[in-house]
Amino acid sequence: MxxxxxxxxxxxxxxxxxxxxxxxxxxxxxxxxxxxxxxxxxxxxxxxxxxxxxxxxxxxxxxxxxxxxxxEAGQLWVMRVRAALVALVLLVAATAAEIILEHDRLPDGLIVAAVLPVVVWLVLIAPRRRWRAxxxxxxxxxxxxxxxxxxxxxxxxxxxxxxxxxxxxxxxxxxxxxxxxxxxxxxxxxxxxxxxxxxxxxxxxxxxxxxxxxxxxxx
CATH class of the missing domain: 2.30.29.30 (Pleckstrin-homology domain (PH domain)/Phosphotyrosine-binding domain (PTB))
Structure with missing residues (x-):
């Protein structure tokens, strides 16, 4: 070519x-x-x-x-804090969903447990990858x-x-x-x-x- x-x-x-x-x-x-x-x-x-x-x-x-x-390394922390704010919103929403659906025969903590891997990715893994790129x-x-x-x-x-x-x-x-x-x-x-x-x-x-x-x- x-x-x-x-x-x-x-x-x-x-x-x-x-x-x-x-x-x-x-x-x-x-x-x-x-x-x-x-x-x-x-x-x-x-x-x-x-x-x-x-x-x-x-x-x-x-x-x-x-x-x-x-x-600069400080930018990595800026990315992490911003990601942590998004993760906090997700955790609050998951907790609210747990409270609303507590009588729907769902195991306790199921929704929060499903959100936790996303939170870990957002806060610990994704910011470093974006910073290094x-x-x-x-x-x-x-x-x-x-x-x-x-x-x-x-x-x-x-x-x-x-x-x-x-x-x-x-x-x-x-x-x-x-x-x-x-x-x-x-x-x-x-x-x-x-x-x-x-x-x-x-x-x-x-x-x-x-x-x-x-x-x-x-x-």
Whole structure:
């Protein structure tokens, strides 16, 4: 299969890797969604590529190398607390159902016992998997993000498309010492790009560096 040329630096694009069931086995298919027309050959269509081809596209499109950096450990606790709030709602609902149905010949604690595995998954397992799936790489001309467990998404943001940068920090994020970098881009389907789980000084340094690069390119 021929690999299409990498997108021009003025295009924000995303690679989505999803697990697809085929004949009792799990295989990986890659979908490259181009949010603007790349060239006459691909015409902005939804392409199917194998993993190796997708990785070659990422390598060809970005300027320079560099490994993905993980999020701060505080973001894992933010994810766990949010999941714990959802789990608490589930437990309250299960307890209420137990009280309402106590005369329906159901064994005591059956509904709560059925909900407990879901609670364990939500609080202890899922947050760590989602946290480990996140990564980012700040290059000279672009910012690359990766996230997702079942559906793996890689987003490449050319810095010359960034119009505005914010740093956002909610109560939970302040509690665990992390914040979000918010990038507003021009003329793309992904007009808002979020990078969570950064230390405050890291987010401020990235914001200042991106602003400086944007200023140099527009000068």
């Amino acid at each position: 021929m690999v299409p040329p990498p997108p021009p630096p003025s295009v924000v694009w995303t690679i989505v890797v999803s697990r697809v069931s085929r004949s009792r086995s799990w295989s990986l298919m890659t979908h490259l969604h181009l949010f603007r027309r790349l060239n006459a050959a691909v015409g902005g269509q939804f392409l199917r590529l194998d993993i190796a081809a997708a990785n070659r596209l990422v390598s060809a499109a970005r300027a320079g190398g560099g490994r993905m950096k993980p999020l 996140w990564g980012y790489r700040a290059g000279d001309t672009d910012l690359e993000l990766a996230h997702g467990v079942w559906t793996q998404v890689r987003t490449l943001v050319p810095l010359d498309r960034v119009q505005h940068i914010d740093i956002s920090q909610g109560p939970l994020e302040r509690m665990f010492g992390v914040c979000r970098l918010v990038l507003h881009t021009a003329g793309t389907a992904h007009s808002l790009v979020l990078l969570p789980g950064l230390a405050r000084d890291t987010a401020e340094r990235m914001r200042d560096e991106i602003r400086a690069r944007i200023g140099e390119e527009r000068a």
